[in-house]
Amino acid sequence: MTVNHHADLLASFGLSSSTLLVGEHALADMQIVRSIPSRRCVFRAIWQGEPVFVKMFYGNRANDYALRDMAGIRALQEANIITPMIRYHGEVKKLDAYAVIYEAIIDADNAEAKWEQLNDTDQVRLAIRLVETLAAHHNAKLIQTDMYLKNFLVTDHVIYTIDGDGIKRFDRLSKHQALHNLSCLLSKFDVLMLNQHLSTLLKAYSDARLWDAPPNTTAINKQIAHARRKALAAYAKKVFRQCSDVNVSKGDQLFTAVRSQYLSQSLPLTVKQLDDYLTKDNLIKDGNTCTVALATVGKRQLVIKRYNIKSFWHGLSRAFRQTRASISWANAHRLELLGIQTASPVELIEERWFGLKRRAYFLTEYVDAPDASVFFKQISDKTMRAQAVRALVQLFYRLYLLQISHGDMKASNIKILSDAEPLLIDLDSMKQHKSNKCAAKMHAKDIKRFMQNWKDEPSLYNAFVKVFKVVYADHAPLLAAEIFK
Numbered sequence: 001m002t003v004n005h006h007a008d009l010l011a012s013f014g015l016s017s018s019t020l021l022v023g024e025h026a027l028a029d030m031q032i033v034r035s036i037p038s039r040r041c042v043f044r045a046i047w048q049g050e051p052v053f054v055k056m057f058y059g060n061r062a063n064d065y066a067l068r069d070m071a072g073i074r075a076l077q078e079a080n081i082i083t084p085m086i087r088y089h090g091e092v093k094k095l096d097a098y099a100v101i102y103e104a105i106i107d108a109d110n111a112e113a114k115w116e117q118l119n120d121t122d123q124v125r126l127a128i129r130l131v132e133t134l135a136a137h138h139n140a141k142l143i144q145t146d147m148y149l150k151n152f153l154v155t156d157h158v159i160y161t162i163d164g165d166g167i168k169r170f171d172r173l174s175k176h177q178a179l180h181n182l183s184c185l186l187s188k189f190d191v192l193m194l195n196q197h198l199s200t201l202l203k204a205y206s207d208a209r210l211w212d213a214p215p216n217t218t219a220i221n222k223q224i225a226h227a228r229r230k231a232l233a234a235y236a237k238k239v240f241r242q243c244s245d246v247n248v249s250k251g252d253q254l255f256t257a258v259r260s261q262y263l264s265q266s267l268p269l270t271v272k273q274l275d276d277y278l279t280k281d282n283l284i285k286d287g288n289t290c291t292v293a294l295a296t297v298g299k300r301q302l303v304i305k306r307y308n309i310k311s312f313w314h315g316l317s318r319a320f321r322q323t324r325a326s327i328s329w330a331n332a333h334r335l336e337l338l339g340i341q342t343a344s345p346v347e348l349i350e351e352r353w354f355g356l357k358r359r360a361y362f363l364t365e366y367v368d369a370p371d372a373s374v375f376f377k378q379i380s381d382k383t384m385r386a387q388a389v390r391a392l393v394q395l396f397y398r399l400y401l402l403q404i405s406h407g408d409m410k411a412s413n414i415k416i417l418s419d420a421e422p423l424l425i426d427l428d429s430m431k432q433h434k435s436n437k438c439a440a441k442m443h444a445k446d447i448k449r450f451m452q453n454w455k456d457e458p459s460l461y462n463a464f465v466k467v468f469k470v471v472y473a474d475h476a477p478l479l480a481a482e483i484f485k
Helices: 003-012 062-078 111-117 120-139 175-186 191-208 217-238 271-277 312-319 324-338 372-378 382-402 436-452 458-471 476-481
Strands: 019-022 025-036 040-047 050-058 086-092 097-103 142-144 152-154 159-161 167-169 246-250 254-259 283-286 290-297 300-307 345-353 356-365 414-416 422-424
Touching: 019 086, 025 050, 050 062, 062 086, 062 097, 062 167, 111 120, 111 152, 120 142, 120 152, 120 159, 120 175, 120 191, 142 175, 175 191, 175 217, 191 217, 191 382, 217 324, 271 290, 271 300, 271 345, 271 356, 300 324, 324 345, 324 356, 372 382, 372 414, 382 422, 382 436, 382 458, 436 458, 436 476
Parallel strands: none
Antiparallel strands: 019 025, 025 040, 040 050, 050 097, 086 097, 142 167, 152 159, 246 254, 254 345, 283 290, 290 300, 300 356, 345 356, 414 422
């Protein structure tokens, strides 16, 4: 976020980057962390010479939301669950708002950020600590109803629970309610890690609850999958409306969604501006169904993909359906939420005519990396080659466990990064399936299409087969894909 954009965001909440009198003391050096327009702003600041976090609530129910937030924190404190102290709360009449000031926890990261910094072994250790923290909640008959890893702050020795607004107290907490909440937490962890260590995590939870035996693994797995699908579906809808992550503009002739981090990048915001970048010199692909260009926008290289209307009848058939650009937009965010690498989504623009959808544009960051076919032709380092083969198979297994099909696993839709990790692009056919049977069928198709890339390279084909057999505990998808021929 640029200085100017940050200043504008502060100003939209009636704040400035200088000072604001709250109680008898001034808040200074305000830095926004997240915000919901006209409703809530969370920011870092200095208050009485010490770092703090401030939640500023706006609107007719500002007091109610602030009091609910504090009630959750006090419930945690009464249960001796570690949470940041409330330093101050009260009305800010100048802003017609209500402020709650919390102590800042120095040298702490939220659990989501911390997770990304850790190796596999330390991720399991962090997962155990989080599960034990949640067990403490449940022992106190408390439920975190807004389950995100960002709602836990992690230091070397302590985990803090934050966001009192999501804390709900029960007179009696049933086992079913507790396990449902546990499943929501577990659904936030990497699916490959869970597949390997779920029993360990359930034992840690069971021991912390003083239960005689851990919960049933099969039943919990089903609850985890349900919780994950529900969260992904909710987020896929969220990125089409105004929120902290996305800025949305709706008009009679245009729908625009821009990732908040790119708002200050002077992006093309009209159809004409976008089409001006689709010049002959910039074109990567110029087909009937879509036109793709690589363009320099400001200081960034972006891929601009326009989904074309081929004819009147084609336009009519697309007018009432979700555009392929919007499917790509939702799927890119879905993969990011799952920790699966893809080109960062930047902008979605849909051309509309009295509500009917027409051409649509999807913009992503350009990823300067070879596709899988080019990578394996160029690579001479045997260790790097083996790493890439295993990473690709693990990507497939991750998608299998998540019941996600890509729909077009040709080599050109997979980039191989410098660390041999794969990155998926071209997401307009990607789907997450509810039916196990349908998911298995489509996954087999993905594997079969992927292996066709290497049919003329027996050594590489066999290397993939060997690793598929090792990674997949159940060979049924491999047999369905007929890769053992």
